[in-house]
Amino acid sequence: MSNEAIRQQGFTRRALFLGGGMGLVGAALATRMAWLSIFEGEKYRLASEDNRVQLRLIPPRRGWIVDRNGKPLALNKPDYRLELIPDQIGDLDAVLKTLGGILALSYDDELRIRADIAIQPGYMPVEVKRDLDWPTFAGLNVKVADVLGLRPVQAFSRVYPDADHFAHLLGYVGSPTPNQYKEQKDPLLIFPGFRIGKDGIERHEDRLLRGKAGARREEVTARGKVVRELDTRGDEPGATLKLTIDRDLQSFTARRLGDNSASVIVIDCVTGDVLTMVSMPAYDPNVFSTRVPTKLWKELQDNDHNPLLNKSAMGLYPPGSTFKMVTSLAVLAAGVPPGAGTSCSGKYRLGNNTWHCHSRRGHGFVNMHTALPKSCDVYFYAFGRQVGIDAIAVMARRMGLGQKYELPLPGQAAGIVPDIAWKDKRYGKPWNPGETLNTSIGQGYLIANPLQLAVMTARVASGREVMPRLLVPTDGSPPPEFPSLGIPEEHLQIVRQGMYDVINSGIGTARGARSPIDGVHFAGKTGTAQVRRITAAERRAGVKRNEALPWKQRDHALFVAFAPTEEPRYAISVIIEHGIAGGRYAGPIARDVLTFLYDPERAMKTLIPIEAAMKARREAEARAAAVEAAAVAEPETLMPSWLRMEEVTPPVFEIAPPDAPQPERDEP
Amino acid sequence: MFNGPWMRELSRMPWGIVLVTIGLAGFGMVILYSAAGGSLSPWALKHGLRFCLFLAMALGISIISPDTWMKYAWGVYGAVLVGLIGVELIGQVSGGSQRWLDLGIIRLQPSEFMKLAVVMVLARFYHFLPKGYETRPAALFPALALIAVPAALVMLQPDLGTALSIAFGGVVVMFLAGVRLWLFLGAAVAGLAAMPLAWSMLHDYQRKRVLIFLDPSTDPRGAGYHITQSKIAIGSGGISGKGFLNGTQSHLDYLPELHTDFIFATMAEEWGLIGGLFIIGGFGIILGWGIITAMQARGQFQRLLALGLTSTLFFYLAINMMMVMGLAPVVGIPLPLVSYGGSAMLTVMILIGLIMGIARQNKLPNA
Structure with missing residues (x-):
């Protein structure tokens, strides 16, 4: 065989080997493709669909x-x-x-x-x-x-x-x-x-x-x-x-409150509809729904008027004298005749201590008919003590205090209605008779939120177990018929008459809250709740007038009312934090808000001087702030898109020991 | 006229193979038309025109006698090598990696031609080597140098795919020339042993590609994304595809390089397994024809040239399809005749022209 033939033979062998290798690779590729498209096809079809469609x-x-x-x-x-x-x-x-x-x-x-x-x-x-x-x-x-x-x-x-x-x-x-x-x-x-x-x-x-x-x-x-x-x-x-809210009424109320740190609730006594639920000052929800500038948030947090807190449901206050209706009803329920009375010398002694009435010289002889209008503390000390704390607590709960209501609100404070069992459970100590005296006039352990006080008033006015509601049912069902509280009508009538006299008689403590509407009468009750501890030294030196104290130490002003007296329809509660005196400061606000329900135009006129004064004050503040802002120009930063509202806590008021004797004071 | 030398020449042309290339390139046009969202521009029309031009050129090349190529083999190899060095130097001067020479009217990519030149020069080298000397060091080392020098230059560019292709073509010719088998086995073992060294020489992006090839899920949004999306395109096509112009992976930009390296995936999505088998079958015919041509060829040079070139074409195909099917890492190698791109098509058409020349020689009466 020639050299060339041997070469060709060798080449052919290796060429066939190479060709076989190519064939194998080709077959492998075809198999791989078939694998992808047939056996895994479904998986990849889904993946491709997943890519394509969003x-x-x-x-x-x-x-x-x-x-x-x-x-x-x-x-x-x-x-x-x-x-x-x-x-x-x-x-x-x-x-x-x-x-x-x-x-x-x-x-x-x-x-x-x-x-x-x-x-x-x-x-x-x-x-x-x-x-x-x-x-x-x-x-x-x-x-x-x-x-x-x-x-x-x-x-x-x-x-x-x-x-x-x-x-x-x-x-x-x-x-x-x-x-x-x-x-x-x-x-x-x-x-x-x-x-x-x-x-x-x-x-x-x-x-x-x-x-x-x-x-x-x-x-x-x-x-x-x-x-x-x-x-x-x-x-x-x-x-x-x-909502059951009346927009115009609520807006008016908010404006009427001006710069006060306050809450007002108006309830329909018949249906339980909450017509107004205002807590002022407040934040602007339009700003809160976007982004809140850090500076504003800090201001709101630091503001001692607590604009971030819904005082209506979350603020807790001693009801003060507005609680005397409850004490009265408890006294009547215990069988004490309304004519039974006591002599008020301005002081009430228990053991070695002396409890004072807001009237230094005393009211003379008082019975239930005069004790409510005069808000005589001594009468309630005496008869509250006689019926006992548990009877008062039972009546308070019946009137709606110490409980939360079924309302679409994220938070409600329940407050405290103290009794012997409660104190034993909470402090493990027996009840002290001095504490009964303080509870009888709405102080001591007793605290309630403004909404509860409005419900209490509505229940006194209607005699029914009024439950507040905020939502109008979508199915158009009629408002619920509330069951009777089971309190004899004569008892309620005595208390209502007392409340009528608070405003309309010569001896009442809230004569400034008299109705300006012909044929419509208001009935109410003042309250002035003490928020600070009065030291022994102060006691000796004589208590200072409220107006002379720093804002934070002044008493809370409360007022509850209902109207019209003849056929009660609306109940209202007003609380002004550190508002000095219920009769003088909270009463007129309640009057104007109730007036708005009957004669909006007349009520609107009361806003003119209030808003003018507010405007002047704002302008002065703005001028001061402008000077300050010019000094420190800082970049405007914003809060995170969610705020920590849970961190907003109600203010803690300094409250006298629950059994401390009531000191001398000026306001009912 | 009808019986003249022209007619004889034409009858010697391998018309069957011309038909298959037209079929593949035409299918490429159809795919490019769809890839452009149902439009002749920018790819399909240019692709067709280029193919016609290069086909004419290939037919022209086929008339040149293989003996002529043997005569000028060293010259061709030397010229391309100079071109490669030139590219490297220009790259050094201009401070970047460059792969082409700009001759004004046309940009030439010497590394592409080197794939052919290395096969040609080795075929000539072995043609004149006496039988039995193939494995001697005196013959082995020059042959290895002929492969290693251009491969190393291309590696510097850096272009791993082309360098591998050059080396593959050269090594295949050595194998066919009769270099002892134990040398290849030994080289394979040595190659495996040298893997760590090679690994250290790879660029970071090349290493990453290899790693991602081994586990595409490590980088689903980066380079692994290419492989994953390509497999989705092929798999979702199923047996008969989603239909012409209905590919979503390609039209919604999920496929990268849908008109060049990943054109097989673009095709498979719309034409399914059937389209894939058409392309594999078409190239199978060309490769088979190349092998037969080589076995019938006269003289060692023609045999080695024909099968060496056939193997180079095979390397293109195999690497590209393995890549798109997730069997090989992503290296930038297009699918010949089907992918859009001038250089690769030019190389492949010259390659086919050269094989056609040998086939024509086989049909001539014995001299």
């Missing part, structure tokens, strides 16, 4: 909140925003730089965005800018469409037309917290721009107001750009919530 939520519009007449208290306005999702953003610096060219982001904006990204989990959206105008928003939709993680959002922002007048009652809305998302696992909660109720009714009735999200299936590119919509399931807007 489910997008359509957030529902939040339900409105309206008053009893359908006037809006909380509604929505369209709001164009830009939000970013930190997890999806690649290079934040680059994105912010690009945005700076489009949106005019300020340095503060950028700081806030970075701060938000730092404190929030990456999947929670961060607001870049809100309240964009339409051309900017439309432009953004084009310019940032393929920037991953940036989303122009058309949302609705919450509007509260009456701002702070309804702040505590309605609450406000804000971004859900990371914890809320973890608990509820509702994808809506991390939808950019979505807000949930944070306080008040907005929070308590959030589920109802929230509605149901819709969804839209969209075909998207790898960069997140929407190619087309596939199908849509519409959203279900939240339900409209109708």
Whole structure:
């Protein structure tokens, strides 16, 4: 065989070997492809579908909140925003730089965005800018469409037309917290721009107001750009919530309170409808529903008038003399005839101690008919002691004190109605007779919130077990018929007459609260609750007049009333923190609010001097603040998108020992 | 005219293979049309025009006698090597990596031509080597140097895929020339042993690609993303595909490089397993024809050239398809004839032209 033939033979062998190798690889490739497309085809088809189709939520519009007449208290306005999702953003610096060219982001904006990204989990959206105008928003939709993680959002922002007048009652809305998302696992909660109720009714009735999200299936590119919509399931807007509140009355009341730190409740004695529930001062829920400047938040927190606290439900105060109706009813229930009386010398001795009446010289002979109008403490010391603390406590609970009501509020303070068992349980000590004396005139351990005092008054006025309500039932069912309290009508009539005399007789303590309306009479009761400990030294030196004391040490002023006396319909409670005297300061407010129910125009006139004085004071304050602000110009920073309202605590008043004898004082 | 030398020439042309290449390139046009969202521009039309031009060129090349190539083999190899060094120098001067020479009217990529030149020069080298000398060191080392020098230069660019391709072509020719088998086995063992060394020489991005190939899920949004999305495209196509123009992975930008390196995935999504088998089958025919041509060829040079080039083409195909199916790491190698891109198509058409020339020689009456 020639050399060439041997070579060719060797070549052919190796060529066939190589060709076989190629064939094997080719077969392997074909097999691999068949494997991918046939056996794993289903898996990859799903993966490709998953790539292609994205489910997008359509957030529902939040339900409105309206008053009893359908006037809006909380509604929505369209709001164009830009939000970013930190997890999806690649290079934040680059994105912010690009945005700076489009949106005019300020340095503060950028700081806030970075701060938000730092404190929030990456999947929670961060607001870049809100309240964009339409051309900017439309432009953004084009310019940032393929920037991953940036989303122009058309949302609705919450509007509260009456701002702070309804702040505590309605609450406000804000971004859900990371914890809320973890608990509820509702994808809506991390939808950019979505807000949930944070306080008040907005929070308590959030589920109802929230509605149901819709969804839209969209075909998207790898960069997140929407190619087309596939199908849509519409959203279900939240339900409209109708409150028993009367918007005009509440607004008037809030204005009438001016700069006082106060709470006013008006209840319909027949239906239990809460017509007004104001706590002032308050915050502006419109600001709270966006972002709160840190400076404002600090101011609100540091304000000694507690604008963050809903005093109506969460504030606890000694009821003072407004409690004497309860003591009276307990005394009558114990079988003491109303004519039975005692002689008041201005002092009442128990053991080695002396309890004082607010009248230094004494009221002379008093029985129940005169004790209520004169608010004679000695009468109640004597007869309260005679019936005993447990009888008083039973009556107090019957009148609605010491309990929470079924109301759509996130928090209510129950207060304390003390009795022997309570003290034993709480302190492990026997009841002290001196404590009965103090409880009889609404001091000592006894504390109640303004709402309870309004309910108490409504129950005295109607004789029925009135339960307050805030929501008008959606099914249009008639208001409930409350059962009778089981207190004899004669007893109630005696107490009501006493309350009538407080305002309308010559001996009453609240003659300034007399009704200006012809044919309508008011009946009420003053209260002045002492909030400070009076030292032995002060006692010897003689007690100073309230007006001379620093604000924080002045007495609380209380007033409860109902109207009209002939056929009670409305009950009211007014509490002014450190308001000095119930008769002089709380009474006129109750009068004006009740007047508004009958003659709004006449009531409105009372606002003129009050608001003029307030305006002057505000202007002076603003001038002072401007001078201060000029001195220290600090950048405006914002609070996180959720606030820690749980940290807002009621003020703690310094209260005398529950069994300390009542000192001399001037106010009933 | 009908019986003239022209007619004879034309009848010697391997028309069946021309038809298969037209079929593959035409299918490439269809895929590129879809990849552009149902449009001839920017890819499909250019692809078609280029193919026509290069096909004519390949037919022209096929008329040149293989003996001529043997004569100029050293010259061709030397010229391409100079080109490679030139590219490297320009790259050094301009301070970046450069792979092409700009000749004004056309950009030439010497590394592409080196794939062919290395096969050609080795075929000539072994043609004149007496039988039995193949494994002697005096013959072995020059041959290895002929492979290693250009491969190393391309590696410097850095272009791992092309360097591997050059080395593969050269080594195949050595194997076919009859270099002892134990040498290949020994080299394979040595290669495995040298893996750590090679690993240390790889660039970071190349290492990352290898690691991601071994476990794509480690980097689902980065380079592993490419492999994952490519597998999704192929798998979701099923047997008959989603239909022409209906690919979602490609049209919604989930597939990277949908018109070049990953065109097989783009195709498979719309045409399914059937389309894949069409391409594999088409290339199978070309490869088979190349092997048969080589076995029938006259003389060691023609045999080695034909099968060496066939193997180079095979290397392109195998690496590209293994990559898109997740069997190999991501290296930038296009699918010949189907992918968009001038250089690769030019190389492959010259390659086919050269094999056609040998096939034509086989049909000539014995001289």
